[in-house]
Amino acid sequence: MKIISDIQELRDHLRGQNRASFVPTMGNLHEGHLSLMRIARQHGDPVVASIFVNRLQFGPNEDFDSYPRTMQADIKKLEKEGVYILFAPTENDLYPQPQEYRVDPPEQLGDILEGKFRPGFFNGVCTVVLKLFSCVQPKVAVFGKKDYQQFMILRQMVRQFALPVEILPGETIRAEDGLALSSRNGYLSIEERTEAPNLLKALQDIRNKVIELQERNINTLTSLEQAAMKFLSERGWNPDYIAIRLQRNLAPPTNANLEANEPLVVLTAAKIGKTRLIDNLEI
Ligand code: AMP
Numbered sequence: 108m109k110i111i112s113d114i115q116e117l118r119d120h121l122r123g124q125n126r127a128s129f130v131p132t133m134g135n136l137h138e139g140h141l142s143l144m145r146i147a148r149q150h151g152d153p154v155v156a157s158i159f160v161n162r163l164q165f166g167p168n169e170d171f172d173s174y175p176r177t178m179q180a181d182i183k184k185l186e187k188e189g190v191y192i193l194f195a196p197t198e199n200d201l202y203p204q205p206q207e208y209r210v211d212p213p214e215q216l217g218d219i220l221e222g223k224f225r226p227g228f229f230n231g232v233c234t235v236v237l238k239l240f241s242c243v244q245p246k247v248a249v250f251g252k253k254d255y256q257q258f259m260i261l262r263q264m265v266r267q268f269a270l271p272v273e274i275l276p277g278e279t280i281r282a283e284d285g286l287a288l289s290s291r292n293g294y295l296s297i298e299e300r301t302e303a304p305n306l307l308k309a310l311q312d313i314r315n316k317v318i319e320l321q322e323r324n325i326n327t328l329t330s331l332e333q334a335a336m337k338f339l340s341e342r343g344w345n346p347d348y349i350a351i352r353l354q355r356n357l358a359p360p361t362n363a364n365l366e367a368n369e370p371l372v373v374l375t376a377a378k379i380g381k382t383r384l385i386d387n388l389e390i
Contacts, residue, residue: 108186110193112200114242120192121243126151129245129272131236134158135175135290136184139280143249144188146277150247153191157239162198163206164231175290194243201238209234212260216357220374221256221385224347232257233264240272248272253279253287255374255387256357279386281307287386294382303384305342306377309335309349310388313373317351317390323365339377346377354389 111117121127128151130143136158147154158181165171178195185193210233211217217229240248250258262274279287285307286292286300295303313331320327328351335349353360354370371390376383 108182108190108193110182110195112194112196114196114200117192117194117242121153121155124153125246127153127155127243127245128247128249129155129157129239129243130249131157131159131239133160133174133290134181135177135293136181137280137288137290139251139253139277139288141184141188142280143251143277144185144190146249146275147247148189150249150273150275151245154189155192155194155243155245156185156190157194157196157243159194159196159201159235159239161231161235162202163209163234164228166225166227169225170291170294175293194239196242201235206234206238210237210264212264216256216260216263219256219357220348220350220352221376224376229257229260233260236261237264237268237270240270245272247275249275249277251277251279252387253289254385255372259357287384289384291382291384296380299379299382302342302344302379305339306344306375306379306384306386307388309338310373310375310386312338313349313351314388314390317371317373324362325360325365328360328365335375344377344379346375347383349373349375349377351390 128147130147132140160174162171209230212229212233222229250261252258258276265272265274281287284304286303313335316331332349336346339346351371351373353364354372372387374387376385
């Protein structure tokens with residue numbers, strides 16, 4: 108595997124390749140990331156991964172400085188997956204000047220759910236992903252459905268800018284007890300780690316109840332969301348949101364949408380101790 112930090116050197120290495128597949132990450136790799144590498148390998152050649160902890164997507168009180176950086180272990184994992192190039196730019200490589208040109212996603216997708224609780228987050232994500240696409244120029248890029256809203260926003264960005272990249276989803280990879288794998292799981296104490304699978308349990312409860320409902324309407328869904336918030340709060344969590352939304356645009360469903368049986372997804376973000384976890388489940 109070639110490890111490259113310089114944009115020009117990356118371009119030199121990829122010159123003439125028009126089938127590259129790409130998996131951007133922030134490192135501290137786990138099976139969730141590696142599952143995306145395997146999807147990338149099936150859909151393109153060579154596979155390019157990136158590791159870059161992107162300051163633009165962290166809020167002032169978030170964990171940019173303490174975000175786990177485990178480059179040596181990550182390199183070994185990527186080598187095993189047959190990744191051809193690891194693009195690992197420094198901040199100076201990717202942002203030699205302050206990044207003043209930004210991609211701002213539309214309010215109705217970028218300022219809801221995660222965007223509401225993390226202002227500027229999706230602006231930072233879209234900006235870095237557009238820039239990474241410009242560096243790698245992949246044919247295919249793979250993103251995890253663990254970050255459901257991020258996946259949708261990036262797919263829409265690619266459509267609206269007519270970028271010549273196909274965006275593919277990867278299913279969420281979980282620990283045996285159901286907790287979605289995440290670099291931030293490493294922050295959990297033993298007690299918090301034991302409690303953490305209840306986040307998925309809250310989502311599963313909602314999904315089961317929605318499926319069983321005789322009559323789906325906005326009121327019944329709202330009361331399910333509220334009951335799940337209460338369930339988590341009583342167990343010591345600090346939930347930001349639990350929201351049942353339309354899969355196609357993440358808007359709150361109307362009664363007409365519900366009558367038409369449009370596909371739904373339930374999304375959540377909640378803090379346990381100091382650690383903020385997110386998860387979602389399609390219904
Ligand atoms: P991150 O390093 O957290 O920025 O994530 C890099 C990519 O891995 C993103 O596309 C994430 O959605 C994806 N990812 C993170 N955790 C998981 C998981 N548990 N299962 C599948 N994909 C994941």
